Amino acid sequence: MSFKRHNYKSLKIWQIALEIANQISDLVSTFPKFERYDLASQMSRCSISMPSNIAEGSSRTNKSFSHFLDIALGSSFELGTQLLIANHRNYIKDELLNELENKIKEFQKMTMSFQNNLKS
Numbered sequence: 001m002s003f004k005r006h007n008y009k010s011l012k013i014w015q016i017a018l019e020i021a022n023q024i025s026d027l028v029s030t031f032p033k034f035e036r037y038d039l040a041s042q043m044s045r046c047s048i049s050m051p052s053n054i055a056e057g058s059s060r061t062n063k064s065f066s067h068f069l070d071i072a073l074g075s076s077f078e079l080g081t082q083l084l085i086a087n088h089r090n091y092i093k094d095e096l097l098n099e100l101e102n103k104i105k106e107f108q109k110m111t112m113s114f115q116n117n118l119k120s
Contacts, residue, residue, distance in 0.1 A: 006065070008051075008058035013114055016107045017050035017072065023100060024079070031091050039089075043082045049075035050107070062118040069115045076104050076111075 008014045024047035028040035050072045057068025083100055086092045092100075
Protein backbone atom coordinates (compact mmCIF):
# COMPACT_ATOMS: atom_id res chain seq x y z
CA MET A 1 0.00 0.00 0.00
CA SER A 2 1.42 3.37 -0.95
CA PHE A 3 0.86 6.63 0.85
CA LYS A 4 1.46 10.27 0.11
CA ARG A 5 4.62 11.71 1.58
CA HIS A 6 4.47 15.36 2.53
CA ASN A 7 7.16 17.88 1.61
CA TYR A 8 7.61 19.30 5.10
CA LYS A 9 9.39 22.44 3.85
CA SER A 10 6.26 23.45 1.95
CA LEU A 11 3.99 22.94 4.98
CA LYS A 12 2.92 26.23 6.60
CA ILE A 13 2.90 24.53 10.03
CA TRP A 14 6.58 23.59 9.61
CA GLN A 15 7.45 27.12 8.46
CA ILE A 16 5.75 28.69 11.50
CA ALA A 17 7.36 26.16 13.84
CA LEU A 18 10.78 26.98 12.37
CA GLU A 19 10.14 30.72 12.86
CA ILE A 20 9.23 30.06 16.49
CA ALA A 21 12.35 27.93 17.01
CA ASN A 22 14.55 30.67 15.56
CA GLN A 23 12.89 33.36 17.69
CA ILE A 24 13.34 31.23 20.81
CA SER A 25 17.00 30.64 19.94
CA ASP A 26 17.55 34.41 19.74
CA LEU A 27 15.58 34.97 22.94
CA VAL A 28 17.32 32.41 25.16
CA SER A 29 20.73 33.76 24.15
CA THR A 30 19.79 36.86 26.19
CA PHE A 31 18.94 34.88 29.36
CA PRO A 32 21.32 34.97 32.35
CA LYS A 33 24.15 32.43 32.15
CA PHE A 34 22.85 30.47 35.15
CA GLU A 35 19.66 29.68 33.20
CA ARG A 36 21.60 28.16 30.29
CA TYR A 37 21.13 24.57 31.50
CA ASP A 38 17.67 25.04 32.94
CA LEU A 39 14.93 27.17 31.42
CA ALA A 40 16.87 28.23 28.30
CA SER A 41 17.76 24.61 27.53
CA GLN A 42 14.16 23.45 28.05
CA MET A 43 12.80 26.20 25.82
CA SER A 44 15.35 25.40 23.11
CA ARG A 45 14.49 21.70 23.15
CA CYS A 46 10.74 22.35 22.97
CA SER A 47 10.99 24.84 20.15
CA ILE A 48 13.36 22.60 18.15
CA SER A 49 11.04 19.64 18.72
CA MET A 50 8.17 21.38 16.91
CA PRO A 51 9.57 21.63 13.34
CA SER A 52 11.72 18.51 13.84
CA ASN A 53 8.73 16.28 14.59
CA ILE A 54 6.81 17.68 11.63
CA ALA A 55 9.79 16.96 9.37
CA GLU A 56 10.27 13.44 10.74
CA GLY A 57 6.58 12.59 10.60
CA SER A 58 6.19 13.87 7.04
CA SER A 59 7.84 10.75 5.63
CA ARG A 60 5.49 8.40 7.47
CA THR A 61 1.98 7.12 6.97
CA ASN A 62 -0.80 9.58 7.87
CA LYS A 63 -1.50 7.69 11.11
CA SER A 64 2.15 7.84 12.11
CA PHE A 65 2.45 11.47 10.95
CA SER A 66 -0.48 12.33 13.20
CA HIS A 67 1.45 10.90 16.17
CA PHE A 68 4.46 13.14 15.36
CA LEU A 69 2.10 16.12 15.09
CA ASP A 70 0.83 15.26 18.60
CA ILE A 71 4.40 15.46 19.87
CA ALA A 72 4.96 18.81 18.10
CA LEU A 73 1.71 20.12 19.62
CA GLY A 74 2.72 18.91 23.09
CA SER A 75 6.03 20.73 22.74
CA SER A 76 4.21 23.91 21.73
CA PHE A 77 2.03 23.81 24.87
CA GLU A 78 5.10 23.14 27.00
CA LEU A 79 6.88 26.09 25.37
CA GLY A 80 3.90 28.34 26.12
CA THR A 81 4.22 27.52 29.80
CA GLN A 82 7.97 28.13 29.77
CA LEU A 83 7.44 31.53 28.15
CA LEU A 84 5.15 32.49 31.04
CA ILE A 85 7.88 31.45 33.50
CA ALA A 86 10.47 33.47 31.55
CA ASN A 87 8.12 36.47 31.62
CA HIS A 88 7.62 36.07 35.38
CA ARG A 89 11.41 36.07 35.80
CA ASN A 90 11.61 39.25 33.69
CA TYR A 91 13.64 37.57 30.92
CA ILE A 92 11.01 38.46 28.34
CA LYS A 93 8.91 41.60 27.97
CA ASP A 94 5.11 41.41 27.79
CA GLU A 95 5.07 42.56 24.15
CA LEU A 96 7.35 39.74 22.96
CA LEU A 97 5.49 37.26 25.17
CA ASN A 98 2.19 38.23 23.48
CA GLU A 99 3.74 38.00 20.01
CA LEU A 100 5.14 34.53 20.68
CA GLU A 101 1.95 33.33 22.37
CA ASN A 102 -0.07 34.43 19.33
CA LYS A 103 2.33 32.68 16.97
CA ILE A 104 2.14 29.50 19.08
CA LYS A 105 -1.68 29.67 19.12
CA GLU A 106 -1.69 30.06 15.34
CA PHE A 107 0.65 27.06 15.05
CA GLN A 108 -1.59 24.97 17.32
CA LYS A 109 -4.78 25.87 15.47
CA MET A 110 -3.26 25.18 12.05
CA THR A 111 -1.60 21.95 13.19
CA MET A 112 -4.83 20.58 14.69
CA SER A 113 -6.69 21.46 11.50
CA PHE A 114 -3.99 19.81 9.36
CA GLN A 115 -4.09 16.76 11.63
CA ASN A 116 -7.89 16.49 11.29
CA ASN A 117 -7.52 16.56 7.49
CA LEU A 118 -4.97 13.73 7.66
CA LYS A 119 -7.51 11.54 9.45
CA SER A 120 -10.35 12.17 7.01
